[in-house]
Amino acid sequence: MSTTESSSYYNHLEQMSVLELLTNINKEDQTVPLAVQKALPQMEALISQIVPRMKDGGRLFYIGAGTSGRLAIVDASECPPTYGVSPNIVVGIMAGGDKAIRKSVEHAEDDPNQAWKDLGTYKPTSKDTLIGVAASGRTPYVIGGVSEARKNGLLTGCITCNSGTRLAEAVEYPIEAVVGPEFVTGSTRMKSGTAQKLVLNMISTTVMIQLGHVKGNKMVDMQLSNEKLVQRGVRMVMDELKIEEPLASELLQKYGSVRGAVDNYPTHA
Structure with a gap:
Protein backbone atom coordinates (compact mmCIF):
# COMPACT_ATOMS: atom_id res chain seq x y z
CA MET A 1 0.00 0.00 0.00
CA LEU A 211 14.72 35.20 -14.22
CA GLY A 212 15.23 38.67 -12.72
CA HIS A 213 11.72 39.54 -11.56
CA VAL A 214 12.82 40.38 -8.01
CA LYS A 215 15.18 43.18 -7.00
CA GLY A 216 16.58 42.98 -3.49
CA ASN A 217 13.58 41.32 -1.92
CA LYS A 218 10.85 43.17 -3.81
CA MET A 219 8.44 42.25 -6.62
CA VAL A 220 9.50 45.06 -8.93
CA ASP A 221 7.48 43.72 -11.89
CA MET A 222 4.19 43.11 -10.06
CA GLN A 223 0.97 44.23 -11.72
CA LEU A 224 -0.54 47.32 -10.11
CA SER A 225 -4.05 45.91 -10.36
CA ASN A 226 -5.63 47.31 -7.18
CA GLU A 227 -5.15 50.06 -4.62
CA LYS A 228 -3.34 47.79 -2.17
CA LEU A 229 -0.73 46.89 -4.77
CA VAL A 230 -0.38 50.50 -5.91
CA GLN A 231 0.33 51.56 -2.33
CA ARG A 232 2.81 48.70 -1.97
CA GLY A 233 4.49 49.86 -5.17
CA VAL A 234 4.71 53.43 -3.86
CA ARG A 235 6.38 52.21 -0.68
CA MET A 236 8.83 50.12 -2.70
CA VAL A 237 9.80 53.12 -4.84
CA MET A 238 10.15 55.32 -1.75
CA ASP A 239 12.39 52.75 -0.10
CA GLU A 240 14.57 52.14 -3.14
CA LEU A 241 15.04 55.77 -4.17
CA LYS A 242 14.85 57.37 -0.69
CA ILE A 243 12.22 59.85 -1.86
CA GLU A 244 8.93 61.15 -0.46
CA GLU A 245 5.54 59.65 -1.22
CA PRO A 246 4.22 62.28 -3.67
CA LEU A 247 7.21 61.89 -6.00
CA ALA A 248 7.15 58.10 -5.68
CA SER A 249 3.46 58.04 -6.56
CA GLU A 250 4.06 60.31 -9.55
CA LEU A 251 6.89 58.14 -10.86
CA LEU A 252 4.88 54.95 -10.40
CA GLN A 253 1.91 56.42 -12.25
CA LYS A 254 4.14 57.69 -15.05
CA TYR A 255 6.09 54.48 -15.68
CA GLY A 256 3.51 51.89 -14.65
CA SER A 257 5.77 49.63 -12.60
CA VAL A 258 8.21 49.74 -9.73
CA ARG A 259 11.05 48.72 -12.05
CA GLY A 260 10.17 51.46 -14.53
CA ALA A 261 9.96 54.10 -11.83
CA VAL A 262 13.31 53.10 -10.29
CA ASP A 263 15.20 52.58 -13.54
CA ASN A 264 14.08 55.91 -15.00
CA TYR A 265 14.76 58.06 -11.95
CA PRO A 266 17.65 60.38 -13.01
CA THR A 267 20.01 59.73 -10.10
CA HIS A 268 19.40 55.99 -10.26
CA ALA A 269 19.74 55.39 -13.98
Missing part, protein backbone atom coordinates in the same frame (compact mmCIF):
# COMPACT_ATOMS: atom_id res chain seq x y z
CA SER A 2 1.25 3.49 -0.86
CA THR A 3 2.10 5.89 1.94
CA THR A 4 -0.65 8.32 0.97
CA GLU A 5 -3.25 5.55 1.31
CA SER A 6 -1.95 4.02 4.52
CA SER A 7 -3.98 4.21 7.71
CA SER A 8 -3.92 7.32 9.86
CA TYR A 9 -1.89 7.33 13.05
CA TYR A 10 -5.09 8.40 14.81
CA ASN A 11 -8.34 6.51 15.33
CA HIS A 12 -11.86 7.23 16.60
CA LEU A 13 -11.69 10.76 15.18
CA GLU A 14 -15.43 11.19 15.66
CA GLN A 15 -14.92 10.82 19.43
CA MET A 16 -12.37 13.65 19.64
CA SER A 17 -13.29 17.13 20.84
CA VAL A 18 -12.85 20.11 18.53
CA LEU A 19 -9.62 21.07 20.31
CA GLU A 20 -8.29 17.52 20.11
CA LEU A 21 -8.98 17.42 16.37
CA LEU A 22 -7.31 20.76 15.80
CA THR A 23 -4.32 19.87 17.97
CA ASN A 24 -3.73 16.56 16.21
CA ILE A 25 -4.16 18.00 12.71
CA ASN A 26 -1.70 20.74 13.60
CA LYS A 27 0.73 18.18 14.99
CA GLU A 28 0.67 16.32 11.69
CA ASP A 29 0.97 19.51 9.66
CA GLN A 30 4.20 20.38 11.46
CA THR A 31 5.86 17.34 9.86
CA VAL A 32 5.25 18.60 6.32
CA PRO A 33 8.09 21.17 6.03
CA LEU A 34 10.56 18.57 7.23
CA ALA A 35 9.45 16.18 4.48
CA VAL A 36 9.78 18.97 1.94
CA GLN A 37 13.24 19.79 3.26
CA LYS A 38 14.41 16.29 2.38
CA ALA A 39 13.41 16.94 -1.22
CA LEU A 40 15.47 20.14 -1.60
CA PRO A 41 18.23 18.44 -3.64
CA GLN A 42 15.60 17.10 -6.03
CA MET A 43 14.08 20.57 -6.37
CA GLU A 44 17.48 22.13 -6.99
CA ALA A 45 18.23 19.64 -9.75
CA LEU A 46 14.94 20.35 -11.55
CA ILE A 47 15.01 24.14 -11.17
CA SER A 48 18.59 24.27 -12.41
CA GLN A 49 17.34 22.75 -15.65
CA ILE A 50 14.21 24.89 -15.91
CA VAL A 51 15.85 28.31 -15.62
CA PRO A 52 18.15 28.19 -18.68
CA ARG A 53 15.28 26.90 -20.80
CA MET A 54 13.03 29.74 -19.71
CA LYS A 55 15.78 32.28 -20.30
CA ASP A 56 15.84 30.90 -23.84
CA GLY A 57 12.11 31.45 -24.30
CA GLY A 58 10.76 28.25 -22.76
CA ARG A 59 7.62 27.95 -20.65
CA LEU A 60 6.69 26.07 -17.49
CA PHE A 61 3.61 23.84 -17.56
CA TYR A 62 1.94 22.00 -14.69
CA ILE A 63 -0.57 19.18 -15.11
CA GLY A 64 -2.61 17.53 -12.41
CA ALA A 65 -6.00 16.19 -11.35
CA GLY A 66 -8.22 16.91 -8.36
CA THR A 67 -6.52 18.76 -5.50
CA SER A 68 -3.13 18.47 -7.22
CA GLY A 69 -4.49 20.09 -10.37
CA ARG A 70 -6.18 22.88 -8.45
CA LEU A 71 -2.97 23.67 -6.56
CA ALA A 72 -1.04 23.74 -9.84
CA ILE A 73 -3.53 26.15 -11.39
CA VAL A 74 -3.38 28.42 -8.35
CA ASP A 75 0.41 28.59 -8.50
CA ALA A 76 0.45 29.31 -12.24
CA SER A 77 -2.32 31.91 -12.02
CA GLU A 78 -0.47 33.89 -9.37
CA CYS A 79 2.71 34.36 -11.41
CA PRO A 80 1.40 37.12 -13.74
CA PRO A 81 0.16 39.49 -11.00
CA THR A 82 3.12 38.78 -8.73
CA TYR A 83 5.92 38.96 -11.28
CA GLY A 84 4.40 40.74 -14.28
CA VAL A 85 4.91 37.82 -16.65
CA SER A 86 2.56 36.77 -19.42
CA PRO A 87 -0.14 34.22 -18.47
CA ASN A 88 1.45 31.97 -21.11
CA ILE A 89 4.78 31.71 -19.26
CA VAL A 90 3.62 29.52 -16.38
CA VAL A 91 0.51 27.51 -17.22
CA GLY A 92 -1.58 25.12 -15.12
CA ILE A 93 -3.62 22.42 -16.86
CA MET A 94 -6.14 20.27 -15.02
CA ALA A 95 -7.84 17.00 -15.90
CA GLY A 96 -11.41 17.82 -16.84
CA GLY A 97 -10.64 21.40 -17.86
CA ASP A 98 -11.55 24.63 -16.09
CA LYS A 99 -14.92 23.32 -14.93
CA ALA A 100 -13.06 20.74 -12.81
CA ILE A 101 -11.59 23.55 -10.70
CA ARG A 102 -14.90 23.89 -8.84
CA LYS A 103 -16.57 20.55 -9.41
CA SER A 104 -15.21 17.03 -9.79
CA VAL A 105 -15.34 15.65 -13.34
CA GLU A 106 -15.90 11.91 -13.31
CA HIS A 107 -13.05 9.76 -14.68
CA ALA A 108 -11.21 12.79 -16.12
CA GLU A 109 -7.96 11.67 -14.50
CA ASP A 110 -8.21 8.13 -15.90
CA ASP A 111 -7.38 8.97 -19.53
CA PRO A 112 -3.61 8.69 -20.13
CA ASN A 113 -3.85 10.38 -23.55
CA GLN A 114 -5.80 13.51 -22.64
CA ALA A 115 -3.06 15.55 -20.95
CA TRP A 116 -0.88 15.63 -24.08
CA LYS A 117 -3.93 16.66 -26.09
CA ASP A 118 -4.62 19.45 -23.60
CA LEU A 119 -1.01 20.56 -23.75
CA GLY A 120 -1.10 20.51 -27.55
CA THR A 121 -3.19 23.69 -27.54
CA TYR A 122 -0.03 25.53 -26.47
CA LYS A 123 2.20 24.03 -29.19
CA PRO A 124 4.90 22.79 -26.79
CA THR A 125 8.56 22.75 -27.82
CA SER A 126 11.79 21.27 -26.45
CA LYS A 127 12.44 24.55 -24.60
CA ASP A 128 9.41 23.93 -22.40
CA THR A 129 9.13 22.10 -19.08
CA LEU A 130 6.24 19.93 -17.90
CA ILE A 131 5.81 19.12 -14.22
CA GLY A 132 3.24 16.47 -13.33
CA VAL A 133 1.61 16.97 -9.93
CA ALA A 134 0.03 13.91 -8.31
CA ALA A 135 0.15 13.02 -4.63
CA SER A 136 -0.35 9.33 -5.36
CA GLY A 137 2.13 9.23 -8.24
CA ARG A 138 -0.16 6.91 -10.19
CA THR A 139 -2.69 9.21 -11.91
CA PRO A 140 -3.00 8.06 -15.57
CA TYR A 141 -3.70 11.58 -16.87
CA VAL A 142 -0.47 12.87 -15.35
CA ILE A 143 1.72 9.86 -16.15
CA GLY A 144 0.53 9.81 -19.74
CA GLY A 145 1.16 13.52 -20.11
CA VAL A 146 4.73 13.56 -18.83
CA SER A 147 5.60 10.37 -20.71
CA GLU A 148 4.50 11.84 -24.04
CA ALA A 149 6.15 15.17 -23.24
CA ARG A 150 9.46 13.44 -22.55
CA LYS A 151 9.22 11.59 -25.87
CA ASN A 152 8.78 14.94 -27.57
CA GLY A 153 11.84 16.52 -25.99
CA LEU A 154 10.33 18.55 -23.16
CA LEU A 155 12.06 18.67 -19.79
CA THR A 156 9.96 16.63 -17.37
CA GLY A 157 9.58 16.65 -13.61
CA CYS A 158 6.98 15.70 -11.03
CA ILE A 159 5.77 16.37 -7.51
CA THR A 160 4.50 13.33 -5.63
CA CYS A 161 4.06 12.29 -2.02
CA ASN A 162 4.96 8.62 -2.43
CA SER A 163 8.34 7.09 -3.20
CA GLY A 164 9.11 4.77 -6.11
CA THR A 165 6.02 5.65 -8.14
CA ARG A 166 5.28 5.17 -11.83
CA LEU A 167 5.13 8.94 -12.17
CA ALA A 168 8.63 9.38 -10.75
CA GLU A 169 9.93 6.71 -13.12
CA ALA A 170 8.36 8.48 -16.09
CA VAL A 171 10.16 11.81 -15.60
CA GLU A 172 13.76 12.97 -15.59
CA TYR A 173 13.57 14.98 -12.37
CA PRO A 174 11.17 13.62 -9.73
CA ILE A 175 10.42 15.46 -6.48
CA GLU A 176 9.19 13.15 -3.73
CA ALA A 177 7.85 14.84 -0.60
CA VAL A 178 6.76 11.85 1.47
CA VAL A 179 4.66 13.23 4.33
CA GLY A 180 3.30 9.96 5.70
CA PRO A 181 -0.30 8.91 6.38
CA GLU A 182 -2.98 11.58 6.37
CA PHE A 183 -4.88 12.52 9.54
CA VAL A 184 -8.04 11.33 7.78
CA THR A 185 -6.89 8.20 5.95
CA GLY A 186 -6.36 8.87 2.26
CA SER A 187 -7.40 12.54 2.39
CA THR A 188 -4.49 13.85 0.37
CA ARG A 189 -5.85 17.39 0.28
CA MET A 190 -4.37 17.64 3.78
CA LYS A 191 -0.64 17.01 4.38
CA SER A 192 0.06 15.97 0.80
CA GLY A 193 -1.72 19.04 -0.53
CA THR A 194 0.22 21.27 1.84
CA ALA A 195 3.50 19.70 0.73
CA GLN A 196 2.62 20.16 -2.94
CA LYS A 197 1.69 23.81 -2.34
CA LEU A 198 5.02 24.41 -0.61
CA VAL A 199 6.97 22.78 -3.42
CA LEU A 200 5.06 24.68 -6.11
CA ASN A 201 5.69 27.96 -4.24
CA MET A 202 9.38 27.17 -4.05
CA ILE A 203 9.69 26.24 -7.70
CA SER A 204 7.87 29.23 -9.17
CA THR A 205 9.38 31.74 -6.73
CA THR A 206 12.93 30.52 -7.27
CA VAL A 207 12.47 30.46 -11.04
CA MET A 208 11.07 33.99 -11.09
CA ILE A 209 13.91 35.31 -8.94
CA GLN A 210 16.43 33.61 -11.21
